[in-house]
Amino acid sequence: MKQQNFHLITHALCPYVQRSIITLEEKSIAYTRTDIDLANKPTWFKQKSPMGRVPVLLVDENRALFESAVICEYLDEVTSGSLHPTDILEKAYHRAWIEFGSGILQSIASLYNAKNSASFHRIHTEIHGKFRIIEGKISGIPFFTGEQFHLIDAVYGPIFRYFDVFDSFTDLNTFTNLPKCQWWRSALRQRKSVQQAVAENYPALLVQFLKNRDSYTSQLILTEGM
Numbered sequence: 752m753k754q755q756n757f758h759l760i761t762h763a764l765c766p767y768v769q770r771s772i773i774t775l776e777e778k779s780i781a782y783t784r785t786d787i788d789l790a791n792k793p794t795w796f797k798q799k800s801p802m803g804r805v806p807v808l809l810v811d812e813n814r815a816l817f818e819s820a821v822i823c824e825y826l827d828e829v830t831s832g833s834l835h836p837t838d839i840l841e842k843a844y845h846r847a848w849i850e851f852g853s854g855i856l857q858s859i860a861s862l863y864n865a866k867n868s869a870s871f872h873r874i875h876t877e878i879h880g881k882f883r884i885i886e887g888k889i890s891g892i893p894f895f896t897g898e899q900f901h902l903i904d905a906v907y908g909p910i911f912r913y914f915d916v917f918d919s920f921t922d923l924n925t926f927t928n929l930p931k932c933q934w935w936r937s938a939l940r941q942r943k944s945v946q947q948a949v950a951e952n953y954p955a956l957l958v959q960f961l962k963n964r965d966s967y968t969s970q971l972i973l974t975e976g977m
């Protein structure tokens with residue numbers, strides 16, 4: 752098969768972009784990357800992305816794929832080996848918990864946009880409840896089902912990363928009494944592909960992004976003098 756050219760359109764903070772990069776890195780796929788400003792989307796990007804969202808994967812600068820789940824599965828299928836379990840039921844099960852992870856990302860966005868302490872803490876309690884559910888599903892160490900790194904691990908790496916930054920300005924104790932989540936979080940933080948999915952200044956960029964939101968989170972950051 753002819754060698755394909757992969758070009759990922761990205762944003763420095765997007766967790767859906769990060770899963771795509773982790774997949775590219777895990778599968779040792781060569782790619783180029785172009786960061787765009789989501790507050791000022793270039794016209795060429797609007798033509799490629801029907802929903803105006805990143806990530807978009809350009810294959811041979813021609814076919815544009817959107818939706819991170821589609822991009823990750825395509826990259827997985829077009830290369831040898833698989834980041835999904837081979838058993839069909841297990842694969843479907845992983846996809847289901849990937850979707851659950853996308854729900855956690857939506858809750859995280861609600862958390863950092865919350866306008867006051869009461870809604871912030873209410874949403875945080877909901878998020879903690881979601882991790883308590885996940886705690887009961889983690890069946891291995893160090894990753895979701897054991898030694899092998901799967902696409903589901905690529906999804907949860909960027910989710911846990913948010914809490915590394917949140918923990919720098921507030922004491923949320925999100926993973927207290929969730930030992931399996933703590934193990935998983937730590938293993939994902941140490942995984943090279945997960946580290947490579949963001950630039951070194953990611954924490955500073957995220958803090959700046961959160962600070963600009965006119966939310967309870969931005970107040971917490973300002974109180975910490977960050």
Ligand SMILES: N[C@@H](CCC(=O)N[C@@H](CS)C(=O)NCC(=O)O)C(=O)O
Nearest residue numbers: 765766767789803804805806818819
């Ligand atoms: N379901 C989409 C979600 C992608 C998404 O929400 N991307 C955000 C950035 S993290 C985006 O591009 N938002 C458009 C905007 O901010 O205008 C996927 O999995 O790719």
